Amino acid sequence: MFDDSWLDDRQGWRGAEPVLRRLAEAGARLRRETEDALDPIRGLGDLPRPRAVIAAGSEARFIRAILEPVCPVPFVAWPAHGLPGWVGALDLVVVMASDAAPASLIASVHEAVRRGAQLVIAAPRPSLIAEHAMSSSTVLLPTATADPLAAAIVMLSALHEMQLGPEVRPDLVADAMDLVAEDCSPYADVSLNPAKDIALGLADAQPLVWGGSVLAARASRRVAEALRAATGRPALAADADALSPVLELTAPRDPFADPFEDGGGADRRPGLLVLEDGNGAELIRAARTRLTSAAERNDVRVCVIEHAHGSDVERYATLLQTGMFAAVYLAVGLGRYADLEN
Template sequence: MTIFDDGWLDDQQALRGADPVLRRLAEAGARLRRETEAAEQPRLKLADIPRPRAVIAVGSEARFIRAMLEPVCPVPFVAWPHHGLPGWVGALDLVVAMASDGAEPGLIMSVAEATRRGSMSLVACPESSPVADHTSSRSTTLLPTTTADTLAAAIVVLDALHLAQLGPQVRPDLVADAMDLVAEECSAYRDLSENPAKDLALGLADAHPLVWGGSVLAARASRRVAEAFRAGTGRAALAADARELMPILDGAAPRDPFADPFTDVVPADRRPGLLILDDGDTDELIRAAHTGLLTVAERNDVRVNTIGHRGGSDVERYVTLLQTGMFAAVFLAVGLGRYHDI
């Protein structure tokens, strides 16, 4: 059985195995700046396109784009998860394709289909890629990408869509600053006493994480963070709505006050730990769900951890919650010895 060792969180030798993934997390802001600079001139073409009949998004982070655009987009918006395009898409519609991380065959098919139908297209992909081979149409705008960072590419696309008056204002420079701040606060070189991600890893050391985010964006971040916990630790981790998490919290076995969480826990007896991603959304239903989760957790003596951020734009808050959770997943894996062999 793997035992969590909190001493490894400040042990540079133990952290060395996780250096590649920690470095990639820390460089998120730099990648966003690179992608923004590369797209600076091509994006200007979006200012002159006519208002489309509808917007169809395909590829990586399409649902993130939908979460940002749906509340404000002046035309219907569809995040299309299938190969090809809906049968009704034509020359009056805008197809947004995000392929910064590769050329999946279905995505190539979608971009080629958009070109064949004469649709307006906005494509984020490397300039030398199979997807780019289908972007020669005059009605297509190519935003060149270089880092394979799907989130950075999506933020650049959002910025371009704002220029086309189809989405909210996004300041990539401020989003990159928010990413840099998380990287500084959650650095492997910052010790446990002042590192929110290491503290969170310690809080979930003996738990099955249950992750909740109330707003649309916080809920998306919760799913990504839960995926990172599962991949990094091999443990069950669930992101779900409050009504789905409450029965699990209510069914938690009573805590043994004499148990040592680092030596006495066996996987079958591991209790849930609640992680709340709070982006400060003041919607009445979201706050009620938040209060309900805290009440049930307290009643069942379930530990609650919170990642909170209430300043800045929606995207700034989103990346802060997401990146902090990603750092925590890595540190939890480090504490469990999954990145090293000591």
């Protein structure tokens, strides 16, 4: 069972301190990666415009979500081994990788070099994948913090320099991350901490996570992954058409049910977590109304993470980081970090 007293008790969340510290340091990591990549990024403005852009590696789909609406050339996020057959010397391949890059991604980098494609790679300088990437057509954006999101934001800055994407202000994104870390600090009381509040809302629930815009939907999938990993519970991120039937078929709550007997396992009720990034499109508003109305009719609790100002990347980072903090606090309340203290 969920013990909410652990959320404001140092003894309760002490085992989670390394994870909470890494979340809190996200802004600092982004600043470091941005600083290290300044010089190679400055040289990208003189490169010719590519025929197409192919993104591979971690956060490739996040890059696609930002670039697709504005990129002046075709853009592909390529998750498979190797590269599309048409990729050649006229194309740009962008890769985000760690020093533990899988063999399939190393093979993709090797293939880009073999075909003579322009390659921009964010990776640690002393790494196997960086060694395979070296060529006269390669630009390395050195990374050092093993933070995929920071590397992706640095890559977005590089693509903007090449006039292929929107302007990204990593300093403002880092400031937004710092604000989340302050608001969601373990030292912030549960009554003022949005992440702890969400953990309370999902304490006995099977989470259903929804984001209406492309970026909010991407964040919802990442948050659902974090909830599954942190709690061991199923957590589903999907569009409104997939989540609506689950909410509609949920029986109203029994006020006489004993939570100690009826609140666990397969009988756990859903809880809806909405990620709201301020996208006011009519279809998105209608989908949110449909979901929340179905939840209200069937007494399903609705939790909201909302951030409606700043750039697309700032809003995405805020939604994502808040959801990540919430996943940790949910695990804390469930006692999943208790064994780490001993």
